[in-house]
Amino acid sequence: MTTPDYRTEAEGLAEQLVAWRRDLHQHPELGYRETRTAALVARVLADLGCEVRPGVGRTGVVGLLSGGRPGPAVMLRADMDALPIQEESEAPYASQTPGVMHACGHDGHVAMLLGAATLLARHAATLPGRVLLLFQPAEEGDGGAAAMITDGALADPVPAAAFGLHLWNSMPLGRVCAQAGPLMASADILRIHIRGRGGHGALPHEAVDAIAVTGQVLSALQTIVSRNVDPQEAAVLTIGTVRGGAAFNIIADQVALEGTIRTFSAAVRETVLTRLRVLLDGITVGMGASYTLAVQSVAPTVVNDSTVSEVARAAAVQVVGNTAVAWCPPMMVSEDFAEYQRYVPACFMMLGSGNVDLGLNVGHHNPRFDFDERALPIGAALLATAATRFLVESK
Ligand SMILES: [Zn+2]
Ligand SMILES: [Zn+2]
Incomplete structure (x- = not known):
């Protein structure tokens, strides 16, 4: 035929x-x-x-x-x-x-x-x-x-x-x-939960502000692709949602973040995930908070x-x-x-x-x-x- x-x-x-x-x-x-x-x-x-x-x-x-x-x-x-x-x-x-x-x-x-x-x-x-x-x-x-x-x-x-x-x-x-x-790249969904200790907005010294911790985490995460991934490789780390806090005078006890990782190689994906955990460990311990991280694979490359x-x-x-x-x-x-x-x-x-x-x-x-x-x-x-x-x- x-x-x-x-x-x-x-x-x-x-x-x-x-x-x-x-x-x-x-x-x-x-x-x-x-x-x-x-x-x-x-x-x-x-x-x-x-x-x-x-x-x-x-x-x-x-x-x-x-x-x-x-x-x-x-x-x-x-x-x-x-x-x-x-x-x-x-x-x-x-x-x-x-x-x-x-x-x-x-x-x-x-x-x-x-x-x-x-x-x-x-x-x-x-x-x-x-x-x-x-x-x-x-x-x-x-x-x-x-x-x-x-x-x-x-x-x-x-x-x-x-x-x-x-x-x-x-x-x-x-x-x-x-x-x-x-x-096409691999895709993972990230779900990060940062836990502090809630309190009165006027008494920060009695609380652990989960929003202040999140601020440090967000800015530190930006260095993973720019400072840890080989510039010849491709990677994306995007945080798409930040949810936390209840009122102007309450220190938030927790913040939930969602995001995605995109890479073309398993090694780069591992680098991003490892650095993510190291930064979350360091920042939360340093600020008296704690966290959980869940990674869900959506698709391989x-x-x-x-x-x-x-x-x-x-x-x-x-x-x-x-x-x-x-x-x-x-x-x-x-x-x-x-x-x-x-x-x-x-x-x-x-x-x-x-x-x-x-x-x-x-x-x-x-x-x-x-x-x-x-x-x-x-x-x-x-x-x-x-x-x-x-x-x-x-x-
Ligand atoms: Zn589509
Ligand atoms: Zn489609």
């Missing part, structure tokens, strides 16, 4: 892809609540002749498309969850659910993977192997990928390779990054496999042409696609969906986020092409 011209075929599906995307956009669902989305996915996959397993990782769906010839299994993944954001849009397909919005483009990811499934199903008779179609819940920090893996999504069949992609509004429409090596990325790159050249395939500088954002990469050699791709002229270049997670829907057939073709090329080449 030679890989079909999926791009041309996908352009013929454009209307259907936009219809799916807009339907999902109007009915966004938060992580682990994607029941309507999952039902749509399951219905389409069943119509295409896939074996369908719903309820994998709570609200996830796994489809299995079997080719007419023997071969390995390849996995394609889309995420389905929306965000707790109130959409600010005049579009006729704006979210109909108050406070919930597809502001990351996952509606597009679902539509593109359904499109890829449609294209692959048309050529199933000649396909040498099987395609595992993963529709994942709860990508936005809630462990959806890990939940699907725990529920056996990668167990039967075991995929020999995996591909996924993210629409990306800061890249122009149709540009594709499909490269080996690190692409997205690192693309070199062999699988070669296939992805060739697929990208076939779909968008050589000049539209670019190298992406690694990003400090995270993606739980990295969880699959613990078990399966994989490539995560970025697909440009921005269009400055149409005002479709607002960043992800913004209440005005929207993307150029002409990216949908490109993404569908890209996934179908990558899967087919992998199966054909590993025969």
